[in-house]
Amino acid sequence: MEHEAPADGDTRSRVRALVAAQQDQLTRQGVDQEMLARQMRQVYEEFTQLRMHYQFGIDEVQTKVNILRQEFEQIHDYSPIEHVRSRLKSTESLIEKAVRTGGEMTIPAIRARIHDIAGVRITCSFVSDVYWIADMLSRQPDLEVLTVKDYIAAPKPNGYRSLHVIVQVPVFLSQHTEYVPVELQLRTIAMDFWASTEHKLSYKYEKNLPASLRAELDDAARVAADLDERMERMRAEIRPMPEHSAPEPTASPASPPTTAPSPDSAAEARGA
Numbered sequence: 001m002e003h004e005a006p007a008d009g010d011t012r013s014r015v016r017a018l019v020a021a022q023q024d025q026l027t028r029q030g031v032d033q034e035m036l037a038r039q040m041r042q043v044y045e046e047f048t049q050l051r052m053h054y055q056f057g058i059d060e061v062q063t064k065v066n067i068l069r070q071e072f073e074q075i076h077d078y079s080p081i082e083h084v085r086s087r088l089k090s091t092e093s094l095i096e097k098a099v100r101t102g103g104e105m106t107i108p109a110i111r112a113r114i115h116d117i118a119g120v121r122i123t124c125s126f127v128s129d130v131y132w133i134a135d136m137l138s139r140q141p142d143l144e145v146l147t148v149k150d151y152i153a154a155p156k157p158n159g160y161r162s163l164h165v166i167v168q169v170p171v172f173l174s175q176h177t178e179y180v181p182v183e184l185q186l187r188t189i190a191m192d193f194w195a196s197t198e199h200k201l202s203y204k205y206e207k208n209l210p211a212s213l214r215a216e217l218d219d220a221a222r223v224a225a226d227l228d229e230r231m232e233r234m235r236a237e238i239r240p241m242p243e244h245s246a247p248e249p250t251a252s253p254a255s256p257p258t259t260a261p262s263p264d265s266a267a268e269a270r271g272a
Contacts, residue, residue: 039105046107047091054118056171057180058086061120064143068136078238080129082189087119111181115147115166119183123192126235127152127228130163130186137167137184144168146181152191159221160195162187188231190224 065084072079089097094117098110111117124130130152138145149164163186171178187195198217201209209217 060169083123085121121185194224
């Protein structure tokens with residue numbers, strides 16, 4: 001989940017085509033062209049500011065994760081966190097998705113319907129560590145859990161497995177506070193390896209994978225799941241289970257709301 005590279009020519013062309021289509025539709029509805037142009041310029045400038053706020057949200061969440069990681073590395077003899085990466089949607093990708101998904105081209109409307117603008121991926125060694133880290137973060141008083149999608153308990157049809165938690169974090173600016181949603185993707189090394197490979201192949205073949213490659217990926221997903229199960233059985237030999245080794249919480253957090261996996265979230269999961 002690295003920061004996105006600048007949009008290539010194809011992406012810019014798609015954005016221009018989508019915006020032109022939107023303009024044409026609005027023009028047919030009798031919208032003044034000059035007013036529309038001013039609105040589009042204003043939206044672009046607002047997008048830039050929006051991305052800044054979401055980057056700050058990523059920074060806040062990464063600070064929390066890094067504090068946990070350093071605590072375990074320096075105080076305990078075992079850390080459940082292996083790798084941490086982040087991703088912020090580019091302005092071009094954000095505009096493209098905003099136009100493609102329809103609805104108003106205003107910042108509040110876009111924020112309401114696009115939930116993968118900012119993301120942080122946390123990779124762990126064991127499945128139990130994935131839930132352990134998610135629980136520790138959800139207990140922090142300034143993080144509000146908005147939704148949870150558990151693709152480990154219920155993998156996607158293509159074999160994708162991961163725990164997705166959208167949290168809302170406060171960002172304290174000079175004159176006001178922004179509450180920014182950030183998607184956390186928590187997964188094991190095996191899950192991450194499979195997802196990364198599947199994403200690269202889907203990108204190469206423009207999501208039209210040959211049947212032989214799809215069969216190989218399906219088999220690899222089963223192998224990855226089996227590896228996680230085997231590693232989990234050996235986890236107790238490396239470190240006691242989280243509930244026995246973690247400090248007792250001062251208060252029990254409320255259970256976060258859980259939403260069922262949506263059919264169109266596979267692409268978001270791979271891109272976030």
